[in-house]
Amino acid sequence: MxxxxxxxxxxxxxxxxxxxxxxxxxxxxxxxxxxxxxxxxxxxxxxxxxxxxxxxxxxxxxxxxxxxxxxxxxxxxxLSQHTTTIRDLLKKEEAALESQSGWVPLLLSMMFEITSGESRWKPYLSLWPGFSTLHHPMFWSEEERNRLLLGTGVALAVEKDLLNIEEEYNSIVLPFMKSHPDTFDPRKHTLDLYKKLVAFIMAYSFQEPLEDEEDDDDDEKAPNPPMMxxxxxxxxxxxxxxxxxxxxxxxxxxxxxxxxxxxxxxxxxxxxxxxxxxxxxxGFTEPYPSNTHEAMDIRMQMMYDAALQAVRTEAERKLLMEKWEFLTELEIVGEEGEFVIGQSGVLTEEELYSTLKVLSMTMEEFEEYKANDGWEEDEEEDDDLSSLANTVIPNLKPAWKQLLRNTVTMRLKSYSSGLKEEEATLANEETYRQLSKRERDSLQVRYAQKMILHRLLQLTA
Incomplete structure (x- = not known):
């Protein structure tokens, strides 16, 4: 702040x-x-x-x-789209302000209030002059993100954010402001300010939970808009x-x-x-191991790539492709899908369990499994082992453990440094203290993820 x-x-x-x-x-x-x-x-x-x-x-x-x-x-x-000074204008133009993020009305509210000397929220917004203390990686240079956060997933997420922010500003916000010159001025309400307000809302806003009411409509309710x-x-x-x-x-x-x-x-x-x-x-992290919600992602496609490395013949490659297509049709895996691994085990248990099982099947087992549309007559064994907690993983079938281990090994190669390097830096208080905040936060992210991956290596040994 x-x-x-x-x-x-x-x-x-x-x-x-x-x-x-x-x-x-x-x-x-x-x-x-x-x-x-x-x-x-x-x-x-x-x-x-x-x-x-x-x-x-x-x-x-x-x-x-x-x-x-x-x-x-x-x-x-x-402070929300329903309480801002320009709430009537936002309500009137509601249809024109629809976006994938759903944040445009609040962002416009913030842009107006933050630049208005008469805003009733001025004493509140003055706590963050110029938003100069936002530490989000979106404000780092691309070189910094790639150097410090390679393999963590953060750099890719930020790239998507920046593209979406610019697209949203140019296609929705800018035309809206130009159509209301008495209220907005693109020279003052710039893309740079918009980006800062996105980060501010990302870090400080709240969303009211939806009421738990039974609804006969199958359509999912849209989340409540954010508010300050x-x-x-x-x-x-x-x-x-x-x-x-x-x-x-x-x-x-x-x-x-x-x-x-x-x-x-x-x-x-x-x-x-x-x-x-x-x-x-x-824009911050919790020093390891205080974050009990620590987890990391492995792209589903990476497990396919790891399985492909073990293929020796054209017939094996064709069978692997058929298995993956089958898992895709069942919506167990997807191009953008990820397996999520927490400190105590796999969080996406059903997806990873089914993927390990299918990719490890013989041709005969797969043909039978496919004929039953993914169902098995005797599921007692699956029910006993479908949990992928850390205590269960060592007891998985050897082929499953090997595939998981190969995938983890491949995932570790996506980082630019090894676990021992991170441990050495963390163990040296003087070295750690000399790091910038960005370097310390990035180190905490990388180290926590690698600890989870190395634990999986031990469990699948």
Whole structure:
């Protein structure tokens, strides 16, 4: 978040304010705005940059019991497409603003409010002057991403993001702004600002969960649009969090979910996210092994490539192709599909189990299996072993373990460095301390993923 505030338009003869003073003033103005907006903050907590893992955070002033209300935010204080000053315009042009991301209305709301001197959210938005402290890899150079994040999946995700952002801005946002010159100015509401706001919303927005109601309609409901929740977005994230955000018709409430000691930082959760996802979407990581949601992906196509390496004859190659096509038709594998491996085992168990089974079949077994459309008369053995937890993997059939091992070995080759290099850097405190934040975050992502892969190597030995 903010490390310095905007420079005043006019400098007086008074002593210039240092960055710390500006931060304190911005925070004081925000807290005053919160009170005026009906946001109620418990006397047991306070906002601070001291004693927090990163930037602003919420800290316990006194001991807090489980179930205590830490603060509540009235829905009138939320910043969304439904509360912004230009909400009527956005509603009127709703059809023209539809996009794959679904974020365009909020992004336009933010673009208008952030550049409006009269915005009622100005004290809130002033906490992030210029969005200069966004650490997302989308703001790194392409060379940095490729050098530090090769093999992690982050660089590819960022490339897709950047292409989608530019496409969305040029095809939807820019034409909309040009058709409403009294409200928007492309010279001020630029692609660069739009990109920063995408990262800001990615890192700080909230989406209200859909109501769990039975619906006879087979169509899936569209997710609720994102919204900005002042105060809630100040809380930092850890996997082992101590507070949760609750949604009610009148307000949003942050509630403690366990006892919190005096001086302890209060953490929300952004979801069950691996380090590569945290870095991609939020610009930070949790040092290994504190992230209990750590996981990594292996492209499904990589298992086919690993199986292909073991092929010795044209007949074997043709049979492998038929097996893969069959798995594709059953929608077990796909061109963009991925197997997800967590710390305690495979998270996409059904997909990986079925793929290992089919690719390891003899021709006769596959023909019988295919004739039954993927069903087997006696599934007792499959039911017993269909779990792919770490405790089960050593007991898999030798052919299955070998295929999995070959795939893992191939996946490890996608990185530019080895596990021993990462371990040496982490073990040397002086070396680690000299790394930049980008280098440290990238190292944490690579190391956590490689630890999962090397554990699989041990389990399939």
């Amino acid at each position: 903010a490390s310095r505030a905007k420079r005043p338009k006019v400098e007086s003869a008074e002593t210039p304010k240092n960055p710390e003073q500006k931060i304190e003033e911005a925070l004081a103005q925000f807290l005053d705005w919160c009170r005026q907006s009906g946001l109620e903050l418990s006397p047991k907590v306070y906002v601070s940059k001291e004693g927090t893992v990163a930037d602003y955070g919420l800290v316990a002033k006194d001991e807090i019991e489980e179930g205590e209300l830490l603060f509540s935010v009235p829905r009138s204080a939320l 929740v002042p105060m809630a977005d100040i809380l930092n994230h850890v996997a082992n969090h101590n507070a949760n955000l609750e949604f009610t018709p009148e307000c949003l409430k942050m509630v403690s979910i366990r006892k919190i000691s005096k001086g302890e930082e209060i953490f929300n959760t952004y979801g069950q996210l691996a380090n590569w996802q945290l870095l991609h979407m939020y």
